Amino acid sequence: MSLGGKVAIIGSGVIKYGENFHQSLTDMIYEAVTLALADAKIERGRLEAAWLGCYEPMLYGFEGNSGTFVSDPLNLFPIPVTRVAAYCATGIEAVRNAALAVASGEYDVVLAVGAEKMREVPSRGSLVAQAVNRGHPVLAKGRTAPGMFALVATRYFKEYGADEEALCAIAMKNHHHGSLNPKAHFQKEITPEQYRKAPKVAEPLGLFDCCPTTDGAAAVVLTRADLASKLTDRWSVIRGVAYAVTAGYWNTQFDPSWSFTSFRATREAAKAAYRMAGITNPAKEIKVAECHDCFTITEIVNYEDLGLAEPGAGWRWATSGVTRLGGDLPVNTSGGLKSCGHPIGSSGVRMIANVHDQLLGRAGRMQVKDATMGLAHNLGGPGAVSAVAVLSQP
């Protein structure tokens, strides 16, 4: 007995991502959940339990450190709302725990919501600044996220003969996809000239290699797969969902196999999710994917770690258009973190909602033909954590 195939998604909601100064964290959650419930065509009273993925409600949002601020605006009392936090994989972790609870048989209809308020805190109050100020062992050495992923790009270039053209191709692709997504933070194309002229953030990564800082929320409604047809006429099925914690931290002290060109966390999470889903050839079986493009180089490495491209071949997928809409395996058709932004707790739930839309054939101008099975992926916590969800049509 396993989770794979036992849980269905019957509704999803994603709010407009961006600088949502007009909305509190609670406002965003209210909107996302309301959209998801309307999509599922169920009343909030049907919900029996909920999971909230929110990375830093206190630091960014001035909210409490629990799930109460999901219940308060929606009057969900007294159902349980569990708050989970797992660095940048927080969103899929919320869905995973919700799916395990549904699979246990304890609850029939549950909610998973991800949200993060990031724009209202000035730079000095930001997560990274606080971590550096407090002497975080990694960040205090100047190894911020762009700095660490710059090392990945540099090493990848050296190992596999790639160069900035591959990164530019990812940036242009994801900005193109974002231009088709009315929920994305940025909805505009960029040119190669803009990419090349942009200021460097951490050599070789420039402004258009980095995802922005964004407010956002997303929600999905889950039920048992054997109940889905009684509740709705359109649903997708969670074939597998896994989360892996490994040694990260960009050095070989914790993990002798650390290579700078591959993340064990993603490999392990994908392996576990594919096992649950019965997938043996992901490159052939997965038809659409949302993967963690916090930086352009990350997306290229993810192609390989997810078993979609051979090691060292990911950058050619970028330059040859394999993963662009119309290509063989479109990736980040939403625009990815690059265009949507990365409100930490929200991202994984938003990705699952986007894949769900693809499977239901309702992705609009982002629609991929014959999208029968899709994947969502997060990487986080200095390369230490990753989550992968595999969804399919019923």
Add this chain to the structure above:
Amino acid sequence: MSLGGKVAIIGSGVIKYGENFHQSLTDMIYEAVTLALADAKIERGRLEAAWLGCYEPMLYGFEGNSGTFVSDPLNLFPIPVTRVAAYCATGIEAVRNAALAVASGEYDVVLAVGAEKMREVPSRGSLVAQAVNRGHPVLAKGRTAPGMFALVATRYFKEYGADEEALCAIAMKNHHHGSLNPKAHFQKEITPEQYRKAPKVAEPLGLFDCCPTTDGAAAVVLTRADLASKLTDRWSVIRGVAYAVTAGYWNTQFDPSWSFTSFRATREAAKAAYRMAGITNPAKEIKVAECHDCFTITEIVNYEDLGLAEPGAGWRWATSGVTRLGGDLPVNTSGGLKSCGHPIGSSGVRMIANVHDQLLGRAGRMQVKDATMGLAHNLGGPGAVSAVAVLSQP
């Protein structure tokens, strides 16, 4: 199909609670998990997943906001470690999510660990101080935890004719029990004179009405009930575990039924846990309990909200010795939060470990005769959240 009865506890570990300046958060987790694994007589390699209850790893412990710091010292890579946060109910929430995952059939052997490092942060950096500084809507009005529970005591006295003698009885009982517990922060009896002469914190609550600020960690190992006998010869069974989120905040704006003498969150969590466990007469069926005595008045109100005593009768249970070791229904035989302290994420797991010990007949001088079924309870988040776990002998 439901969670109740499907999950067993096969090992537990609790570290010495106190001012553990010699231990980091990671050190405490390492020790608690090592004790629990040794007790379960299994290798760490048998663990397939883990849940961490930790309320504020960044604020108090300078650790990351995920479960990675469980994996790092124990080399648990690559299994998933989910971090949950639920105010003062964080510990039982970790066990609840672990139990749901086991009940789903996805994992056979999992870990739930609770930990909190609270003594190393000076008062101005404490959780309450930060919340007040940042304008928390409740705390900024001076309604700190002692201030809020003082209102409960005052109202309870007026409604039911109790007085400070009932609070003194709870303080003396829990300090007596703590004197028998080698893991407690405080292990000494107090006298009525000490109680009366103690400085007031928030009238009518004095120093001995308030639990201390403490470092601690606890862990339990869970498996499916039908696998327990293959792994060990001593285990207990989780008959029910529930978590409720309600309106709290000490006013009638959010909850018109707010009374100051009862917490809906506890009533709802108990109702759900008893339903899972098939309990219809808790006062008769529950033989030993650990309940949330953050303040002495809280324990009295809990007797009533948990359905053990009639409304208004809880204070007489305190003064007549019903809940003292040797009484009809001993409560907080560990010494409770009053003597153990309340390292937030750890408390619920420690309580479950204590009840487990009672069911296995290994509680030493704290042992309750014929302890066939027991209960652990947390209340938190300005009265808004509560968790209840019911355990029994196999």
